[in-house]
Amino acid sequence: MKSRSPLRPALLLLLVLGLLLGGCQRVQPLPFRLTNITGHMPTLAFTLTDDQGKTVSAADYRGKVVLLYFGYTHCPDVCPLTLAHLHVVMQRLGKLADGARILFVSVDPARDTPAVLHAYVNAFDPRAVGLTGPASDIEALVKRYRASFTREPSTGDGNYEVSHSSAIYVFDRDGNPRVLATPADSQDELVHDLHLLLDTAVAP
Amino acid sequence: MKPRSMTLLLAAGLLLAGGAHATAAGHIHASHAWIRVLPGDLPAGAYVTLENGSDRAISLSGASSPAYAEVMLHHSSTTGGMSRMTMVDALEIPAHGKAVLAPAGYHLMLMQAHKPVKPGDTIALLLKFTDGSTLAADFIARPANALDDGR
Numbered sequence: 354m355k356s357r358s359p360l361r362p363a364l365l366l367l368l369v370l371g372l373l374l375g376g377c378q379r380v381q382p383l384p385f386r387l388t389n390i391t392g393h394m395p396t397l398a399f400t401l402t403d404d405q406g407k408t409v410s411a412a413d414y415r416g417k418v419v420l421l422y423f424g425y426t427h428c429p430d431v432c433p434l435t436l437a438h439l440h441v442v443m444q445r446l447g448k449l450a451d452g453a454r455i456l457f458v459s460v461d462p463a464r465d466t467p468a469v470l471h472a473y474v475n476a477f478d479p480r481a482v483g484l485t486g487p488a489s490d491i492e493a494l495v496k497r498y499r500a501s502f503t504r505e506p507s508t509g510d511g512n513y514e515v516s517h518s519s520a521i522y523v524f525d526r527d528g529n530p531r532v533l534a535t536p537a538d539s540q541d542e543l544v545h546d547l548h549l550l551l552d553t554a555v556a557p
Numbered sequence: 558m559k560p561r562s563m564t565l566l567l568a569a570g571l572l573l574a575g576g577a578h579a580t581a582a583g584h585i586h587a588s589h590a591w592i593r594v595l596p597g598d599l600p601a602g603a604y605v606t607l608e609n610g611s612d613r614a615i616s617l618s619g620a621s622s623p624a625y626a627e628v629m630l631h632h633s634s635t636t637g638g639m640s641r642m643t644m645v646d647a648l649e650i651p652a653h654g655k656a657v658l659a660p661a662g663y664h665l666m667l668m669q670a671h672k673p674v675k676p677g678d679t680i681a682l683l684l685k686f687t688d689g690s691t692l693a694a695d696f697i698a699r700p701a702n703a704l705d706d707g708r
Contacts (some may be wrong), residue, residue, distance in 0.1 A: 426595070429667075430633045432642040433593055434660040437702040472596035476701035487578040501639070516641035536635050536661065 394530035404483035425461035584611035587692035626669035
């Protein structure tokens with residue numbers, strides 16, 4: 354007769370817990386130049402539709418450094434400027450940029466269909482992905498990162514402008530929030546911090 | 558319409574046009590004029606540097622273009638982490654000074670292109686000033702990810 358110690362499952366559980374905790378603590382401190390948000394924002398999590406019309410979740414971007422930005426395509430000035438800057442940043446990273454993705458989340462899903470988004474993001478950078486979805490899902494994601502947006506009527510012909518958070522949220526390859534970039538920050542700082550994130554972790 | 562009244566109208570039009578050059582628009586020099594072209598029928602931003610060679614402040618009130626259904630003068634601002642756009646009635650160009658319409662600031666929003674505008678195209682805009690005078694300027698169409706006029 355085998356002696357079944359009740360301690361064994363408990364030990365196993367402890368081991369698993371230990372591994373999980375170890376996994377969480379693996380978020381290494383790095384000498385970032387931008388605002389460090391490590392541990393201060395939730396991990397990357399969403400389920401939305403990408404610009405190819407495919408349902409995607411945050412898990413699909415594990416292994417990539419993610420630059421998350423909220424905007425809308427009918428924004429002719431600030432959104433394109435931000436994406437143009439991100440394109441230059443990606444170019445400056447050279448080959449390393451393949452390990453990063455720009456996720457452009459539309460806060461105007463009524464007008465931003467996957468097809469509109471596809472043409473839009475690809476006009477900026479091949480590593481940019483447009484994401485859209487039900488308004489409630491977008492709002493939930495915006496809230497998750499304490500961002501915001503409001504719709505403001507602009508002209509009498511049914512057009513409207515959208516005010517939106519201007520920040521770029523950077524997540525590491527494991528989906529952990531790491532730094533926050535604002536339009537006031539220089540490209541150099543973003544390039545520096547992305548180097549830290551892209552150099553230290555190995556793509557799976 | 559009779560040919561004679563047509564001639565009169567033309568003459569009046571020419572006189573008005575000639576008069577315009579002697580007013581505000583005649584003192585303005587436009588440079589670095591470019592448009593950021595976005596795909597599809599998305600509105601585009603137009604940028605230009607306006608220099609005022611006169612002793613008086615001159616105000617830009619808007620613009621029009623044969624290539625677009627509508628042009629609006631806008632201002633983008635980022636405060637408290639939020640980006641927003643507001644419509645602007647007029648933008649002052651100080652005496653012997655300049656006003657720069659550039660990304661993340663003042664810009665002309667071009668809406669509904671009559672036919673697709675491609676990078677490399679030259680687009681005519683008619684800049685309007687508050688005294689009613691106008692200045693024609695050629696804008697170079699640049700790709701979506703351009704940061705300036707490229708010159």
